[in-house]
Amino acid sequence: MIxxxxxAGIYAVNCYVVACEDTKKACVIDPGGDAxxxxxxxxxxxxxxxxxxxxxAHGDHIGGIPKIKEKKNVPIFIHKEDEEMLxxxxxxxxxxxxxxxxxxxxxxxxSDGDVIELGNLKLNIIHTPGHTRGGICIKVxxxxxxxxxxxxxxxxxxxxxxxxxxxxxxxxRRKLFILDDKTKVLPGHGPYSTIxxxxxxxxxxxx
Numbered sequence: 001m002i003x004x005x006x007x008a009g010i011y012a013v014n015c016y017v018v019a020c021e022d023t024k025k026a027c028v029i030d031p032g033g034d035a036x037x038x039x040x041x042x043x044x045x046x047x048x049x050x051x052x053x054x055x056x057a058h059g060d061h062i063g064g065i066p067k068i069k070e071k072k073n074v075p076i077f078i079h080k081e082d083e084e085m086l087x088x089x090x091x092x093x094x095x096x097x098x099x100x101x102x103x104x105x106x107x108x109x110x111s112d113g114d115v116i117e118l119g120n121l122k123l124n125i126i127h128t129p130g131h132t133r134g135g136i137c138i139k140v141x142x143x144x145x146x147x148x149x150x151x152x153x154x155x156x157x158x159x160x161x162x163x164x165x166x167x168x169x170x171x172x173r174r175k176l177f178i179l180d181d182k183t184k185v186l187p188g189h190g191p192y193s194t195i196x197x198x199x200x201x202x203x204x205x206x207x
Contacts, residue, residue, distance in 0.1 A: 001121060004041055009033025010098055011060040014188055019047050020119025027118055028052045029145055030188060031064030038064060039071055053077040055147025056132040057085035059094030062102050075107030079127060082134030083109055126175050130168020131156030145186050150176060152193040155204045172205055
């Protein structure tokens, strides 16, 4: 598996280009901006971009979509509970950020338990509401892309529309902490972690 982290946009979202090493089939997770850098990496490494997948619809995670869509015209995947947010610049907060207002209709709506194929890889969708109603994590082998649900020793904000502290804690405990301790956590902001580290030292979940 190929994983390239690209800090994207003014909020330095961790955008990930994920590709099957055997087939070069690729997807982009959370292109928050810097579309040219993302596209250049894909072209330089001769990857075949199949789709964009969003962990949730907040404006700092979607700013690069219009330009990537213009160049590649690949489908956009998001959980069904965040569809309306993605389509509304006020709800997704892009209208309040320093950049274009992004309002997009997704091409495919995801549900908990969906499996998306990417060459020889299987992307498992885990619905983890709490940061937004439609927040998801994406598990590929022993890698877990957590978006803004779980960070290194922290969790996502819950004070925006659709957020819930109780829900995000429940999502983490019931759906993520059941995974192997060695599972690598690749979050939407900040450094990497593991499930084991977060089980023992995350102050939001262990107090």
